[in-house]
Amino acid sequence: MKRKWRVVPHDAHRVERLIQGSGLPAVVAQLLVSRGIYDGDSADQFLSTKLTGLRDPQELPGVPLATEVIGKAIADQTPIVIYGDYDCDGMTGSALLYNGLSLLGADVSYHVPNRLEEGYGLNQDSIRKLAERGKRMIISVDCGVTSVECAALCRELGVQLVITDHHTLGETLPDADAIVHPRLPGTSYPFGELCGAGVAFKLAWSLCQQAAGAKKVTESMRRYLLQSLTLAAIGTVADVVPLVDENRILVAQGLRLLAQDPPLGLIELMKVAGLDRSGTLNTESIGFSLAPRLNASGRLGQAQLGVELLTTDSPERAEALARYINELNKNRETIQRSVTKAAQSQAKDQFDIENDPALVLAGVGWHQGVIGVVAGRLSDKYGKPVIIISLDSAGKAAVGSGRSGPSPINIHAALAECEDRLVRFGGHKAAAGLTIEESHLEGFRQDFCEAVSEQIASADSVVELVIDAEAPLAQLNLKTVQQIETMEPFGAGNPRPTLMCQDVSLAEPARRMGPGDRHLTVRFDQGGKKIRGVAFGAGDWCDEINACESALQLVYRPVINDFNGFRSVEVHLVDWRPSD
Known part of the structure; x- marks a missing residue:
């Protein structure tokens, strides 16, 4: 592509003024000016990553009510289950909340759906099974904000539901006992780009303050929250949310603590990833070494093991899990290369890669766990939205995953234009998932390409x-x-x-x-x-x-x-x- x-353009006057006003090295000043930062105060605000820059957790929409509801459940020993997404963001957020509720004395367990059997988000069959096992409260992590029917089922079953999420909101909010989301309608939280683990961290922080009866928490809670920053940092980098504002602080502090005092499971995961021999831990360490390994367990239907790795206090179990997850990642890489090769071949043989506004590629047996990564690789390669669909040989509804890549296209909005063709869909502007009956595939392909073309016509479509x-x-x-x-x-x-x-x-x-x-x-x-x-x-x-x-x-x-x-x-x- x-x-x-x-x-x-190099603006020598602004660069010199920033150097004089901030004392920054010339190369840093030039780079900041190129990004629209022109004065010392703005530079200080951008470069600062102090924990004091995090907003009070009570300001996050939904946190006060969720804290009250969960706090009562802890006190009453209500059986609680953390219901997390199966990606890295969901796993780290789930582990973070599970560790916190355990510390606070809750009767808590966790459930991470098998992506190959239960699919993304809250699942009605899973909710019924959890209720049958005596769970009376579900706390979602990184999912649930569009699960209207599942919320209604929880009401019917007498199960309390607290949703924590950051994904695109639907037209109707679920009827949950509490919803924590940085962009809740009717609220004005100044930073709406927290990921699922970031939202979970804010809730955990508030719960610790409630238990301590003060803004300043106990020493055990403080150490827990600091270790939780490592998990929030991994989830934030893995979910590719903007590393500005609070996300920048979470990641900077999380990386510092990852080097100083990481949870037991992360120590072992860094060993198998070779990061224990590296003198530097940065976002690339997370994005290319830790996150892919955690994601591999979710992609291959074993996300529970990822959460267990991040919550275990057994050195032997942590070592065994890290080694097993590392092998899962190797298997994932092999499967991914195979699907990528098949998808590229289909794109070249059946479609006009140069001129088609988007690519919708489908194959029988393409592993559902890697289609999102393949879509991302090809969208970057071709500079346009790509959707990869895994067809089921038994005739069941097909599952797809899409990425917009470097193009300015809002893939979630394009899918919304094709809603009549889909069983369901969800996600955000850069990445989305869908379920579709195979009989609707060709019509969907045409409608989706048309929706992308309309976006191209109304905006600058040049990949810059x-x-x-x-x-x-x-x-x-x-x-x-x-x-x-x-x-x-x-x-x-x-x-x-x-x-x-x-x-x-x-x-x-x-x-x-x-x-x-x-x-x-x-x-x-x-x-x-x-x-x-x-x-x-x-x-x-x-x-x-x-x-x-x-x-x-x-x-x-x-x-x-x-x-x-x-x-x-x-x-x-x-x-x-x-x-x-």
């Missing part, structure tokens, strides 16, 4: 790659990149700075690396400055780069590679093109 490059500044490779020394990393945590809403340079040659030919030759490694040379470059998921660039006879223009992100105590600067290649 070719993208339009746009270098943010925004570049913070032009910077030759000679500027990339350890001190400069360390200064850039004061802008961490990086992620959605605050991406790692993207730079460009021109007239670059190959010091050594590019070569493929990693499982399935998915990735690319190469050494660049610009005026005698040689540096290693890596492009994740871009192994298919290898032959093109090696065959290019002219000098190269690169778009890259500078990083510090910290391995076995040796630190060096390298670049993550974002895009490239011949200089001519």
Whole structure:
């Protein structure tokens, strides 16, 4: 996919003024100005990640009522079950709340649905089974805000329901005993981008304050809340919500505590991921090492094990679970490569990749646990929305997952335009899931592409790659990149700075690396400055780069590679093109 490059104009006057007003290094000041931060106060607010920057949990819509309802259930020893989503955000949020309620003396258990059997969100059959087992309160995590029928069933069964969620609201709210959501109608919480684990953390914080009878909690509660920040950080990064405002604080503090005092299960998970040998823990550590392993247990129908890993106090059990989940992740990678290959082949053989506004691809036996990841990979590759649907050989309703990728398309809104074709759907603007009868597939494909086309017609549909500044490779020394990393945590809403340079040659030919030759490694040379470059998921660039006879223009992100105590600067290649 070719993208339009746009270098943010260099405003020397504003950069100099920010340097004088803040004392920041020139490179950081230039990057902040490129992102619209022009004065010292705004820079301080952006760069600060102190815990005092978190808003009081009582301000989060629904928290006061939920705290009252749950607090009474704890006091009455009402059997409570935490009902979480099966993705990383849901698992970390569920573990966080379970640990907190256990600390507060609740009669609490947890249930995470099997995505292959129960599907996403609250499930009526599961609710009936939980009620039969004597559960009298359900607390949802990262799901439930559109579960109107399930809420009605809970009323019928005499089961209290507290919903904690952050997903897109439906037209009608469920009739629950309490709903905690940062964007509840009629409220004005100033930050609506908390993930499920972030919402759960705020509720847990409030419950601890209630139990302590004061804003200042007991020492055991304080240690629990600090360890919970590690879980909230993982859920926040994994759910790709914007790393600004409270999310930035949760992740920054969570990463610090992940290095200092992580829960037992995370210690073992970091070992199998090789992070115990890394001198640096950052958002990439979560996004590429911890979150995929936790997600693998959910994708392969064993999310309960992920929550158990994050809640166990047995060293032996934690080690065994971490090793097993690591093997699940290896299996997930193999399955994912197979589905990706089949989906790419279908896209090339049956559709017009270049001109179709979106791709809706379907195959029998494509594993439901990986179709979301495959949709994300292909939407990034092709620069347009992609929906991957797993057809059932027995004729049951098919399950699909979609991603908008770098395009400006709101995929949830596009699905809403096709609602008559679907059994159900849900999600948000960048990612969504759906269920559809196979007989409606072709009609849905046409309607969805039409809905995407309408969005394209009403907006700028060019996929733009925004570049913070032009910077030759000679500027990339350890001190400069360390200064850039004061802008961490990086992620959605605050991406790692993207730079460009021109007239670059190959010091050594590019070569493929990693499982399935998915990735690319190469050494660049610009005026005698040689540096290693890596492009994740871009192994298919290898032959093109090696065959290019002219000098190269690169778009890259500078990083510090910290391995076995040796630190060096390298670049993550974002895009490239011949200089001519």
